[in-house]
Amino acid sequence: MISTLPTKAIPDYWRWFPEARLGMFIHWGPYAVYGRGEQVLFRERLDQHEYAQAACNWNPQHADPAAWVKTAKRMGMKYAVLTTRHHDGFCLWDSKLTDYTTACQAAKRDFVREYVDACRAEGLRVGLYYSLADWRIPAYWAGSARDPEGWETFRNYVHGQVRELLTNYGQVDEFWFDGAWPHSAVEWKSWDLVDMMRELQPHILINNRLGVVPKEVMAEMGEHADGGLGAGESKVLGDFGTPEHHITADATRIWESCNTMTWRLWGFTNGERWRGADQLLDMILDAAGKGGNMLLNVGPTADGEMPPEAIERAEAIGEWMDVHSEVVFNTEPGDVCEFVTYGRQMRSGNTLYLVIRFWDGRETLHLGGLAARVKRATLLTTGQELPFTQTEDDLYVHGLPKESPTKLFPVIKLECEGPLEARPWAVDRLWCGDSGRMTEWAAARGTSVFTDGKAR
Numbered sequence: 224m225i226s227t228l229p230t231k232a233i234p235d236y237w238r239w240f241p242e243a244r245l246g247m248f249i250h251w252g253p254y255a256v257y258g259r260g261e262q263v264l265f266r267e268r269l270d271q272h273e274y275a276q277a278a279c280n281w282n283p284q285h286a287d288p289a290a291w292v293k294t295a296k297r298m299g300m301k302y303a304v305l306t307t308r309h310h311d312g313f314c315l316w317d318s319k320l321t322d323y324t325t326a327c328q329a330a331k332r333d334f335v336r337e338y339v340d341a342c343r344a345e346g347l348r349v350g351l352y353y354s355l356a357d358w359r360i361p362a363y364w365a366g367s368a369r370d371p372e373g374w375e376t377f378r379n380y381v382h383g384q385v386r387e388l389l390t391n392y393g394q395v396d397e398f399w400f401d402g403a404w405p406h407s408a409v410e411w412k413s414w415d416l417v418d419m420m421r422e423l424q425p426h427i428l429i430n431n432r433l434g435v436v437p438k439e440v441m442a443e444m445g446e447h448a449d450g451g452l453g454a455g456e457s458k459v460l461g462d463f464g465t466p467e468h469h470i471t472a473d474a475t476r477i478w479e480s481c482n483t484m485t486w487r488l489w490g491f492t493n494g495e496r497w498r499g500a501d502q503l504l505d506m507i508l509d510a511a512g513k514g515g516n517m518l519l520n521v522g523p524t525a526d527g528e529m530p531p532e533a534i535e536r537a538e539a540i541g542e543w544m545d546v547h548s549e550v551v552f553n554t555e556p557g558d559v560c561e562f563v564t565y566g567r568q569m570r571s572g573n574t575l576y577l578v579i580r581f582w583d584g585r586e587t588l589h590l591g592g593l594a595a596r597v598k599r600a601t602l603l604t605t606g607q608e609l610p611f612t613q614t615e616d617d618l619y620v621h622g623l624p625k626e627s628p629t630k631l632f633p634v635i636k637l638e639c640e641g642p643l644e645a646r647p648w649a650v651d652r653l654w655c656g657d658s659g660r661m662t663e664w665a666a667a668r669g670t671s672v673f674t675d676g677k678a679r
């Protein structure tokens with residue numbers, strides 16, 4: 224079935240985003256010293272003084288943002304998003320509003336500056352992640368009702384830091400809020416925040432984690448309840464959706480699914496398992512095939528190094544992208560007909576790509592239900608043109624090699640004469656939502672449940 228892109232029109236200066244398809248999320252901060260994820264301070268109720276001490280002593284000698292960005296680029300990524308400050312409150316830039324920063328403490332470096340410079344040098348768009356939450360601050364926990372004054376000071380600090388980030392680092396393409404919970408968009412004054420951001424950077428894209436809009440305000444806006452999605456995500460605020468740990472299309476706006484290259488945690492974690500390059504590539508294709516972006520996370524080590532597992536995966540996926548990037552970029556969402564048993568379908572104009580996840584060594588591949596007439600079939604992976612036969616209902620592509628021609632997924636490119644349409648019977652998956660329509664097909668062998676056994 225052909226699904227369509229989110230209908231909300233976007234301005235031209237945001238076009239880069241849905242076209243980018245793939246970005247690198249970088250979670251990095253003093254939590255990497257502990258090697259137990261980015262939330263270790265809170266999850267383990269660590270002593271605040273000891274954590275702050277460790278953060279101030281943190282001196283990552285081998286941090287090389289240029290190398291991180293090169294890894295992202297090798298993987299085919301078009302942008303990156305760096306945690307400028309996570310929920311622990313420690314800042315990776317030279318903030319004038321606090322001394323709890325890498326610039327003031329042991330490292331004596333402004334990593335945000337190094338990172339934005341590196342992105343620009345490699346031609347990647349610049350994204351900044353900023354946690355509204357700051358787990359060191361009592362007023363953050365107390366909230367505006369219990370500590371109005373403390374809250375006001377804290378909120379001004381937050382707004383002030385966002386202003387710094389959008390004033391001192393040149394063009395920022397994407398801003399990624401997080402940690403709005405448990406406070407609402409009213410408490411964060413998210414509307415003021417957004418106004419200020421647009422004034423400073425008119426073309427910026429802001430994510431939807433600006434706090435949930437309370438019911439009464441939604442009613443005033445003439446909208447239904449905001450719903451309170453997972454991570455302080457608002458349905459009405461922000462420019463793009465941020466499904467996390469799942470790849471679900473947002474029908475109403477552009478979106479970016481954030482996922483980890485490892486199994487679960489975002490910050491560097493000792494001994495965490497890694498997803499294979501094949502699974503990561505499949506996730507990238509899943510998002511692209513649904514019309515969205517994949518923001519894949521990596522957590523550099525405490526010393527600032529890209530974990531070797533990430534570099535390996537970037538190399539494997541990059542090698543595949545060298546030959547197959549047209550499958551990921553410039554494609555449109557939706558399948559044409561049933562193909563799930565083999566792999567994925569990607570489409571672009573009159574061209575259909577079959578991304579084959581299971582190479583079984585057969586010489587011929589069968590695709591049922593394609594109505595469009597094929598002009599040319601190519602094994603994109605090798606560039607070899609493939610002979611094919613096509614009837615009204617069925618396409619047979621021949622001449623496939625016995626061994627898979629790539630370590631990842633081989634792709635067959637089908638250039639068709641006209642629009643990618645499916646035969647009516649194949650439009651809604653094989654049994655068209657009504658299993659009864661397959662009765663005739665099965666009845667060709669008779670109706671008894673016993674006869675086959677007797678016949679043998």
Ligand code: GLC
Nearest residue numbers: 261262401402454467481489
């Ligand atoms: C969640 C987590 C946070 C992580 C973020 C990434 O909000 O709390 O640790 O940075 O997801 O999407």
